[in-house]
Structures are given as structure tokens and as C-alpha cells.
Amino acid sequence: MKNKVTAALIASAMLGCLGTGVYAGSNLQEIKAYLNPGIKFKVDGQPVQLTNSSGAVITPIVYDNNTYLPVRSISNLLGVTVNFDGKSNTVELGEQTEGVSIAKGFDSSYHTKDPKVTIYNGKDYKDVFFDNGSGTRGSSFMLYPEGKYQKLYIQIAAIGEDLKEFTIQDSDTDTVLKKQDVRVEDGLVTIEADISGVKALYVHGDAKSGGSVFIPLTTSYYK
Structure with missing residues (x-):
């Protein structure tokens, strides 16, 4: 519109x-x-x-x-x-002046604050989603903006192997709001999606064997 x-x-x-x-x-x-x-x-x-x-x-x-x-x-x-x-x-x-971290209430088995895996390119992000599972797999989690925000900004890096079809999707309507590949060579990238009116998000991508997915929660936010 x-x-x-x-x-x-x-x-x-x-x-x-x-x-x-x-x-x-x-x-x-x-x-x-x-x-x-x-x-x-x-x-x-x-x-x-x-x-x-x-x-x-x-x-x-x-x-x-x-x-x-x-x-x-x-x-x-x-x-x-x-x-x-x-x-x-x-x-x-529209967008709020201050961003709100997605870390609050974040729930995933790959959610960690272990300093052994929260560091990327020399910077410690303290609180991250780090999927280092084995084999080719779907890497996913849920977010619940509850219709309060206009935009979602997720920082993400693929480690070891490229991440295919990283997708941000409206969980209630199955509408794809954003989809793109994340390449290892790109480093830490920021992906933006319009989430106006969306209450629940399904975030997922296709991870290859030997690859890890790194998402710093403290610098990924709603706005």
C-alpha cells in the first residue's frame, strides 16, 4: 500500500x-x-x-x-x-524512536549466554541464538511482537556454511515477510522486515551440515 x-x-x-x-x-x-x-x-x-x-x-x-x-x-x-x-x-x-531487543522472553534450545560461543569477530554479544547442531537441518525460533511494532531488524551471520532461505514469516497467516540467503562471506548482516500488526513470527532457515547460525539478540530488535 x-x-x-x-x-x-x-x-x-x-x-x-x-x-x-x-x-x-x-x-x-x-x-x-x-x-x-x-x-x-x-x-x-x-x-x-x-x-x-x-x-x-x-x-x-x-x-x-x-x-x-x-x-x-x-x-x-x-x-x-x-x-x-x-x-x-x-x-x-510507525517505527518507535528506540529499538526493543528481541532478547526479552526469547525461548529456544539454542539460546545461550555462554562466552565460548557469544563472540563473533572479536566482539562479545553476551546473549545470542547459536545453532551449531549436526547435519543438514532447519534452524528456527518464534518471536512474539504482539502487533506492537512496525519493523523487525535481525542481525545474523552464517558460520562455516551458507544459510539458505532465511525467512521471517507471519505465523498466523503463513505470509512470508522476508526471505534471503545468508552467506558466510557477508559476515554479520542486518535483515529488515515490516511486521506491522503481526502478533507472532516464525523465523527459520536451512542450515547445512558443518554450518552454524549466529544471531546476537541484544542487537536484534523491534522498532
């Missing part, structure tokens, strides 16, 4: 409600507004129905000749992540 972020930013300027249940604060002002169920919506020329996180239909609110809708409903249609920072009382659209 063209100009997703731009469209979402324009839309957000017109919208008055997050739909997140956040109402605390002293800046709220009571107003008199009207529901207008007659307004219809299209995205890229196709009719759409706006719903909230529970699946209930959203009815536009009209106030002072402007139409207001929850930011989250619009962002979901446009494929742009939205978050609310309660500390700064700020709506965040």
Missing part, C-alpha cells in the same frame, strides 16, 4: 480518540458531539468497515464540523503501528 505512514499521519491529525482506554489526566474537556453511522469508508478504492480491537463496528463522531475516529482503527487499515506512551502522553505512529 502506497504512502502508508504518510496517510496514517494525515489521518491521525483528524482523529480524536485512541480507543486504548487511556483517559487519565487533567487536560480532558467535556464536549457535545454526535454519532454519524451514515459515513462510509474506502481504502485504495475498496469499501472497508472500521472496527475496534474487540471487533465491534466503529461509528464516526462529528464535532465542530470535523469527523473523529480512533487512531488505532485507522492505523490497522493502513498497516501502520500505533502505540500510546502514557509517561509522555504521546501517540506514536
Whole structure:
């Protein structure tokens, strides 16, 4: 979809409600507004129905000749992540300013902090996914962004043998978000994938006999 972020930013300027249940604060002002169920919506020329996180239909609110809708409903249609920072009382659209490491909650039998295998090219990454299994095999793990992020950046290196078809996939829909080979000669590379709205990811690749897969978790992150 063209100009997703731009469209979402324009839309957000017109919208008055997050739909997140956040109402605390002293800046709220009571107003008199009207529901207008007659307004219809299209995205890229196709009719759409706006719903909230529970699946209930959203009815536009009209106030002072402007139409207001929850930011989250619009962002979901446009494929742009939205978050609310309660500390700064700020709506965040698209990529977050600070990356969030995938290390938190990471679960895999190849997850290790053993200093014997966390070092790559002289740098100790402390916390890594290091698959040094035997034979030709699938090397895989799950991630759970829970729809909170716009992008995923994974750093990865193939050691000994190239890694074929390293794939980042939406686990719920089986949609492939990114696929590429990782060559030993490339060293540590960063692979980017658009994960807007994705709750669970299946990350996998085809490892050859004699090859290892090295992914530093501390420098791989959501954003």
C-alpha cells in the first residue's frame, strides 16, 4: 500500500480518540458531539468497515464540523503501528524512536549466554541464538511482537556454511515477510522486515551440515 505512514499521519491529525482506554489526566474537556453511522469508508478504492480491537463496528463522531475516529482503527487499515506512551502522553505512529531487543522472553534450545560461543569477530554479544547442531537441518525460533511494532531488524551471520532461505514469516497467516540467503562471506548482516500488526513470527532457515547460525539478540530488535 502506497504512502502508508504518510496517510496514517494525515489521518491521525483528524482523529480524536485512541480507543486504548487511556483517559487519565487533567487536560480532558467535556464536549457535545454526535454519532454519524451514515459515513462510509474506502481504502485504495475498496469499501472497508472500521472496527475496534474487540471487533465491534466503529461509528464516526462529528464535532465542530470535523469527523473523529480512533487512531488505532485507522492505523490497522493502513498497516501502520500505533502505540500510546502514557509517561509522555504521546501517540506514536510507525517505527518507535528506540529499538526493543528481541532478547526479552526469547525461548529456544539454542539460546545461550555462554562466552565460548557469544563472540563473533572479536566482539562479545553476551546473549545470542547459536545453532551449531549436526547435519543438514532447519534452524528456527518464534518471536512474539504482539502487533506492537512496525519493523523487525535481525542481525545474523552464517558460520562455516551458507544459510539458505532465511525467512521471517507471519505465523498466523503463513505470509512470508522476508526471505534471503545468508552467506558466510557477508559476515554479520542486518535483515529488515515490516511486521506491522503481526502478533507472532516464525523465523527459520536451512542450515547445512558443518554450518552454524549466529544471531546476537541484544542487537536484534523491534522498532
